[in-house]
Amino acid sequence: MDNAFARDLWRVLEPLHAVTYFATDCIAANKAVGLRGFWMGYFATRSAPFGAAGPSVVEATFYNFHPAMVRRALPDAWGFATPDAVIATRTIAAAAVLRAVVPDIAGIAARAVPDLQRAIADAPAGGRALFAANRDLPTPGDAVHALWQAATTLREHRGDGHVACLLTEGIDGCEAHVLFSASTGVPAQIWRDNRGWSDTDWQAARERLAGRGLLDAEGGLTEAGRALRAHLEARTDALAMTAYREVPGIVETLAVLTPAARAVARSGEIPYPNPMGADPA
Structure with missing residues (x-):
């Protein structure tokens, strides 16, 4: 295997992981556990393995959100739902969506988990805070729950x-x-709508990248930018x-x-394009 x-x-x-953000039933489950609004649900569910994390931890580890966007959701989320409740909710809801859109998901999970x-056991954890926090969660007994948790843990390792x-x-x-755009x-x-950056922030970033020779005057990648x-x-x-x-x-x-993964992509539960940069499998 090459890289x-x-x-x-x-x-x-x-x-498989991303249904937790976009699937209607997952969003409803976050609301039912007490979280208010889509973005409070996002920040709480993704950061819950840290415990009741504050905005500074999430700003640092998620990396690509405007700090003010994080602070609108955290730490307020933990006044509405505990991290343990959020972890249970996210797993149950995501697995239910996978069962609904992939009829044979239980058999797939039994083979893949x-x-x-x-791979999770072999993966180095140094410098990988989101990976390590998810790795150390108890392994679910249900195979589909375990598949979703494993997919989540490994995508955080890459991230x-x-x-x-x-x-x-x-x-x-x-x-x-x-650069990605x-x-x-x-x-x-x-990206601006989903990560909290203003037009002014975006233009300033373009200017910084152009100053490094990575973007041209029209905002396209230069040869150095592509490299x-x-x-x-x-x-x-x-x-x-x-x-691996x-x-x-x-x-x-x-x-x-x-x-x-193709069944999930065809289901319409995840939008394309999306702010994770994922394409249909």
């Missing part, structure tokens, strides 16, 4: 590594979205592969999970 395998696996794990758990790459290259949270053509408004984007993705893949190299059946696990 690109890690990206292929992320493409199938991400839809052992290898995913082996933590990506943040490390951005930080190393001196790319801040807003700049990362400007310029590279993929995904409209800038999607940096390729480097960031390749390095992210290499860091993510540290979880010693898992003998992981290639077969990718094949087992791919139909489930």
Whole structure:
């Protein structure tokens, strides 16, 4: 396996995980447990493995949100629902959505979970706060619950590594979205609306990147910008592969999970394009 395998696996794990953010039933479950509004639900459910985390921890580890956006949700969320209640709710609701859109998900989970758990056990945790917090949650007894939790843990492993790459290259949270938008053509408004950056923030990030020779006068990637984007993705893949190299059946696990990810993509439960940068599997 080369490092690109890690990206292929992320493409199938991400839809399985991401129902927690977008599926109507998951949003309703967050409201039922006491969380108020979509973004309070997002920040609380994703950060709950940390315990009652404050906004500074989430700003640092999520990396790409405007700090004011985080502070509108946290720490207020913990006055409406405890982290333990949120963790239980997110798992149950996400698994129920997977069962609804992937009829054979229980069998898929039974085949895939052992290898995913082996990858989690093998993956280095140093510098990977979101991964480590999810890794240390109790393993659910239900196979579909366990599949969702494993997908979540491994996508956070990749995400933590990506943040490390951005930080190393001196790319801040807003700049990362400007680069991604310029590279993929995904409209800038999607990133601004979903990550809290203003038009002024966006323009300032563009100017900083242009000053480094990464964007041209029209906001497109220069040759240096394309090279940096390729480097960031390749390095992210290499860091993510540290979880998978010693898992003998992981290639077969990718094949087992791919139909489930495609079923989720076809279900309409996740929008495309989306602010995670995920494409249909």
